[in-house]
Amino acid sequence: MKNNKVIIIGAGIGGLTAGALLAKIGYEVTILEKNSSIGGRAMHFLESGYTFDMGSPWYIMPEVYERLFAHFGKKPSDFYELTKLKTNYRMFFGKNQIIDMSEDMKENLKQFEAMEKGSAKLIKDYFAKSKSLYDFSMKHVAYKNHNSLFDRVRFSWARAVLTAPIFDSLEQFVSRYTKHKQLQKVLLYSSLFIGNSPHQTPALYSALSNIDAHTGVFYPQGGMHQVVKALEALCKEYGVTIKLRSPVEKIITKDNIATSVLARNMRYNADFIISNADYAHTELRLLDEEHRTYYDEHASYQCNISSAFIMYLGVKGGVKKLKHHTFIIANDWDEHFNDTLEESFWPKEPLIYITTPSKTDPSVAPKGCDVLRVYVPISAGIKDTPEARAAFKEKIIQRIEDMTGEDIRSQLVVDRVFTLKDYQRLYNSHRGGNGRFTTKMFNTGFIHSNNKSMKVQNLFYAGQDSLPGIGMGLAVISAELATLRVIEADKQNLKR
Numbered sequence: 448m449k450n451n452k453v454i455i456i457g458a459g460i461g462g463l464t465a466g467a468l469l470a471k472i473g474y475e476v477t478i479l480e481k482n483s484s485i486g487g488r489a490m491h492f493l494e495s496g497y498t499f500d501m502g503s504p505w506y507i508m509p510e511v512y513e514r515l516f517a518h519f520g521k522k523p524s525d526f527y528e529l530t531k532l533k534t535n536y537r538m539f540f541g542k543n544q545i546i547d548m549s550e551d552m553k554e555n556l557k558q559f560e561a562m563e564k565g566s567a568k569l570i571k572d573y574f575a576k577s578k579s580l581y582d583f584s585m586k587h588v589a590y591k592n593h594n595s596l597f598d599r600v601r602f603s604w605a606r607a608v609l610t611a612p613i614f615d616s617l618e619q620f621v622s623r624y625t626k627h628k629q630l631q632k633v634l635l636y637s638s639l640f641i642g643n644s645p646h647q648t649p650a651l652y653s654a655l656s657n658i659d660a661h662t663g664v665f666y667p668q669g670g671m672h673q674v675v676k677a678l679e680a681l682c683k684e685y686g687v688t689i690k691l692r693s694p695v696e697k698i699i700t701k702d703n704i705a706t707s708v709l710a711r712n713m714r715y716n717a718d719f720i721i722s723n724a725d726y727a728h729t730e731l732r733l734l735d736e737e738h739r740t741y742y743d744e745h746a747s748y749q750c751n752i753s754s755a756f757i758m759y760l761g762v763k764g765g766v767k768k769l770k771h772h773t774f775i776i777a778n779d780w781d782e783h784f785n786d787t788l789e790e791s792f793w794p795k796e797p798l799i800y801i802t803t804p805s806k807t808d809p810s811v812a813p814k815g816c817d818v819l820r821v822y823v824p825i826s827a828g829i830k831d832t833p834e835a836r837a838a839f840k841e842k843i844i845q846r847i848e849d850m851t852g853e854d855i856r857s858q859l860v861v862d863r864v865f866t867l868k869d870y871q872r873l874y875n876s877h878r879g880g881n882g883r884f885t886t887k888m889f890n891t892g893f894i895h896s897n898n899k900s901m902k903v904q905n906l907f908y909a910g911q912d913s914l915p916g917i918g919m920g921l922a923v924i925s926a927e928l929a930t931l932r933v934i935e936a937d938k939q940n941l942k943r
Contacts, residue, residue: 451937454479454708454717456695456733459487460919461909462723463678464926468518469933470685477717478687479710481694481875485679487723487910488874489919491672494861497761497818498811500671501865504772504802504820507658508920509665510585512674515923519681526677527667530807535664536636536772539850540629547770548633550663563627573624573634573653574660581657589915592928592935593897620650632776639774639800639824643753644784666771666807674919695724698733698906705906708733719905719933723926726912727877740901753787754829754867754880756839758821761861765817768851771806775799775850783824791828793839799823799846816860821847827880831867840864898925899932907932 453469455462458480470476484490488502512523523529535548549555552574560567621634637655638648658664667673682689690710697709698720707716722729730739777783777796786794802820805812812818823843829835848855867879898913900906909929911917 451475451718452477452716453719453721453933454715455721455723455909456698456708456729457481457487457723457910458485458689458691459723459910460489460675460678460922461911461913461926461929462487462721463675463682464515464923465721465723465909465929466687466689467678467681467685468926468930470682470687471519472934474719474933476682476687477715478682478689479693479695479708479715480689480691482873483691485689485691486672486675489672489675491670491675492759494863495761496813497816497861498670499759499818499820499861499863500802500804501757501759501820502671503919504671504804505918506665506667506671506674507655507662507918509662511920511923515927516677519684523667523677526680527669527673529665529667532664532666532771532807534770534772535659536774537770538629538633538636539773539775540632542850542852544629546629546633548659552660555659559625559630563625563630566625566627566630569624570630570634573621574656577653577656578661580651581654584651584654589921589924590927592931593914615650616646617648617650617652618645620653621645632780636774639798644788646784647788664772666804668808668810670804670808670811671919695733698722698729698738698903700735700738700903703738703902704904705900717905719907719936721907721909721929721933723908723910725875725877726908726910728875729908731877732875734903738900738902740897754825754827754870754876756823756825756836756843757865758819758840758843759861759863759865760819760821760855760859761812762817762819762855763813763815763858763860765805765812765815766803766819766847766851766853766855768853769801769803769806769817769819771803773801773803775801775846787824787826791826791830793829793835794823794825797823797825797839797843797846799843801847825866827867827878829867831879836864836866898928905936 452475455466455476455478458478462478463485466476466478490501492499492501516522531550533550535550538546556567556571559570617635617638621631625631634656635645637652638645693710695708695710698705699707699709705720707714708720730741777798779796783794783796783798786792800822803817805817821843844856870876871879898908907929909925911922913925914928915921915924
């Protein structure tokens with residue numbers, strides 16, 4: 448393996464993780480990144496004394512990072528300091544209708560019981576089920592590669608069929624435990640992680656509720672990009688070459704074997720290629736048609752049509768009523784998801800998710816000020832124009848002001864919008880969406896876009912579009928799986 452070369456397309460979480468892991472065991476690794484900085488969707492930027500994480504603001508599944516750094520004889524604490532949040536998140540259902548999810552589950556259950564008599568016991572049972580599903584998924588699914596349909600539906604899944612609600616939607620599953628509409632929404636928020644509606648999200652995603660009940664929510668001091676910095680340090684330690692401003696234009700094959708890539712008119716030879724780029728972009732733009740696992744029509748159908756409207760705001764004086772994680776729930780929940788997933792216009796009743804890391808980490812904003820990352824799910828089919836952006840931004844800011852009763856508009860120091868065209872420009876995102884394949888029942892969990900090409904040997908995939916799914920923690924796992932693919936292919940080549 449010592450002289451074998453690996454080219455990785457994209458320096459996101461998956462690409463950096465795979466690069467460090469492979470370099471550690473002797474591969475010569477080069478990562479080609481189209482942008483001027485690393486991190487992919489986990490990039491960050493600084494402006495006027497405010498530090499903004501551009502990507503996922505949730506540090507969950509801490510055991511995934513512990514396992515990753517243990518491969519290098521290290522711990523997360525060797526790179527960053529973790530803080531456990533006292534309030535996992537706050538939900539606004541109206542100006543004076545607020546539910547806080549505490550790290551203390553006993554306090555939460557008391558709150559639930561006060562809202563709906565008898566709900567505490569049932570929701571406690573729900574959280575127990577979510578832990579069981581989470582533990583099962585991590586043990587039998589998350590770290591497993593799939594080589595065939597038989598391999599996917601292995602014997603261990605027989606128990607899942609008997610114990611897990613695999614044919615229910617998340618909405619149907621949650622409704623078994625509470626009839627209170629607000630409590631249902633508290634338990635359904637996990638569908639927002641994956642850009643889908645609760646009635647389309649598989650009930651298996653209830654495993655994410657284990658975060659609330661057992662593991663909690665964390666934050667790395669300095670920002671989520673501290674994880675990126677840690678991965679960069681490991682890559683440097685083991686000799687990974689990272690080339691910025693090097694967009695890959697083509698994956699070159701010979702006899703259906705990936706042999707090299709073309710980037711900025713330079714050819715990089717490789718024994719193995721891992722794409723951490725947008726899955727549809729890799730399939731439809733980097734491969735010749737005869738080498739694509741998915742064709743354009745199929746990819747357009749499979750790719751989740753949701754996107755996001757994101758505002759990065761620096762607010763002088765701060766916003767007192769916001770927590771580290773805050774949700775402002777749409778008045779008409781169903782209409783919001785219909786606008787987001789089924790229609791092609793800006794949502795009339797938008798659901799708003801706000802991250803305010805300055806509540807936990809004063810270093811990311813000037814004293815007495817707040818950093819806000821405002822995230823609103825939208826359809827990827829809408830028309831992205833400057834006029835539409837400006838109007839929607841005003842609507843979102845007005846709604847936040849209405850809920851909190853605080854002035855934001857006149858206190859803005861930093862005011863950036865990121866949406867459809869930005870996703871395409873920065874991430875090569877298919878159709879300007881979140882770049883995520885659909886999370887409907889038959890393309891999720893063990894039935895998911897595979898992490899190896901069905902047409903080209905020695906071409907593998909890492910990142911949120913690949914196994915096992917969406918989120919920073921799962922992107923780390925995807926890199927471990929892609930690494931195993933490379934090692935397995937290398938052993939098969941040696942046998943030949």
